[in-house]
Every structure is written in C-alpha cells, then in structure tokens.
Amino acid sequence: MFNRMRIYTVHIKSGETLADRKPVFVKEGFNITAFFFTLLWMLYHRLWRYAFLVFAFNLLIVLLTKGHVLNANNATFIQLGFNILVGFHANDWLRDGLTRRGYIMADVTAADSLLRAEQRYFERYLAAA
Numbered sequence: 001m002f003n004r005m006r007i008y009t010v011h012i013k014s015g016e017t018l019a020d021r022k023p024v025f026v027k028e029g030f031n032i033t034a035f036f037f038t039l040l041w042m043l044y045h046r047l048w049r050y051a052f053l054v055f056a057f058n059l060l061i062v063l064l065t066k067g068h069v070l071n072a073n074n075a076t077f078i079q080l081g082f083n084i085l086v087g088f089h090a091n092d093w094l095r096d097g098l099t100r101r102g103y104i105m106a107d108v109t110a111a112d113s114l115l116r117a118e119q120r121y122f123e124r125y126l127a128a129a
Helices: 032-036 038-044 048-066 072-100 114-128
Strands: 006-013 024-027 103-111
Touching: 006 072, 006 114, 024 072, 024 114, 032 038, 032 072, 038 048, 038 072, 048 072, 072 103, 103 114
Parallel strands: none
Antiparallel strands: 006 024, 006 103
8 A cells, every 4th residue: 555655746826715726736756648748748738848848859859860960779769768857857847837837835745546635635724724
C-alpha cells in the first residue's frame, strides 16, 4: 500500500471567494503523458513558453538531421533523452504555469490516487472552516 503513495500539491486561484475556489492538483514525479505527447501536453496545459522551446528544440534536431550533422540514430537517442527530461520536469513546469496565472499553492497532500488526495484535501479544508 505504501509503495503507491503519491504526493500532490494543491493550487487555488488567489483572490477568489471560498465558494468559487476550484483547486488544481498536481502530482509529484514523472509525467508519462508529457513524455509521450510532449508538445500536445504543453499546449493543452497552456504552457506556451515551454511549448515554444520544445518546438524549437525539435526543429533544431530535424535541421541537424537534414543537414547531415546528426544521423537518424543519434537524433532518436537525443530526442528520447529530451523526452525523459521533459517527463521529469513537466509537473514542475505546470506548477510554474499555474503560478503565472495567479494560482497559489494551498496545500500538499499524499494519497494513493487523485480521488483520495482530493478527499483528504477537502476533509482538512472543511474541518478548518
């Protein structure tokens, strides 16, 4: 049971009334969706700055491959390594994007699933209110 525990940070929009707050839960650790669908994941989460950097990196890899500076095998390994880095940093970038949009970190919770993390957060939130 304990090997499945995940840590979630809870972000709320500052300046909203208590009834209007819709918390956003962001999991710590590797993001498998961002690993496989890097650019689409960033566009979905409105991380424009990071999406532009990923697009520029991918374009650079394509241009270096077309210019015969890199061969296809090297380009594949570089792209795989880059996607691994993105997978490890994606949730941190998501937190940064939330901060830029005016969210603040309200809590940190640990649970074995997102549903249980939400339940724990609201139990504490309602107990404090």
